[in-house]
Amino acid sequence: MATENPNNNNGIVEFKNLMVDYSDGDIVILDNVRDLSEIKPIKPMTNLIGLCVKGSIVMTVNGKDSKIKEDDILFCPPNVKIDHCVFSEDFECKLLCLSNHVVQGLLRDKISIWNRAVYINQTNIIPMSRACKEDFGQYYTLIRSKITSNHGSSREIVQTLIRALLIELCDVLETSNGRGEEPRILLSKQIFNRFLNILSNVEVKHQPATYYAERLNISPKYLTMLCRQYSDKSASEWIIQYTLDDIRYYLTDLNYSIKEIAFRLGFSNISHFGAYVRKHLGVSPTKFRAQL
Secondary structure: OEEEOOOOOOOOEEEOOOOOOEEOOOEEEEEEEOOOOOOOOEOOOOEEEEEEEEOEEEEEEOOEEEEEEOOEEEEEOOOOOEEEEEEOOOOEEEEEEEOHHHHHHHOOOOHHHHHHHHHHOOOOEEEOOHHHHHHHHHHHHHHHHHHOOOOOOHHHHHHHHHHHHHHHHHHHHOOOOOOOOOHHHHHHHHHHHHHHHHHHHOOOOOOOHHHHHHHHOOOHHHHHHHHHHHHOOOHHHHHHHHHHHHHHHHHOOOOOOHHHHHHHOOOOOHHHHHHHHHHHHOOOHHHHHHHO
């Protein structure tokens, strides 16, 4: 059974009664998902990427019936409700679970493509071409070999390989679009897309929602409504997510002092910055940097 852990800040799904092949707190890999007869409705707080390697599954994703067959890839962002799963007897699936902040970190320069596909166009299922399947298989073989390695840098190598795989998948996602939708619906998605693009590209992300709403010429209330509609997160939650990604990124660079990072990211003083990091990451900036 797959369930979300409400006390887990990383947003990783716990898989009870299933063998997890790899888990490092932000990344969970299940090499061969077969026995899912006990699965319950789930609304995971993590990004799910599944490759159906055999058989098929019919399920309801956010109220919409979907079928995944052999060689299909499933994309599910956090808070997508998965229910009414019916599996074929020969069903086999490889499942990759990624926390939000690891996706942000690994896809730093490609994150707008990912967000546009999974949140705006709500792309859930994509058939793989033969070439894509071969590439996926090669990446997966490499990742599996590094998982079993006792090399001290295996975690970094696994994350690097997953980043390469995600970039390949972003190229696939770019071919998906929101054609055929009513203009009013498409316009609202465009506004949400512009919000994510602004948030991704602005240097100081730690701004109130009103700052972004003004740049979009809409009200903060309407901005949060759009965010809830397309991602089940508020505008403030998106701002925090992107801000924390920048914090993690700069804390890995020892060329910047804690004070320099605080002012670079728009915090008025180092005390405010320290309180923000402790609130959202659980430790002080210095301790978090030491952990990294």
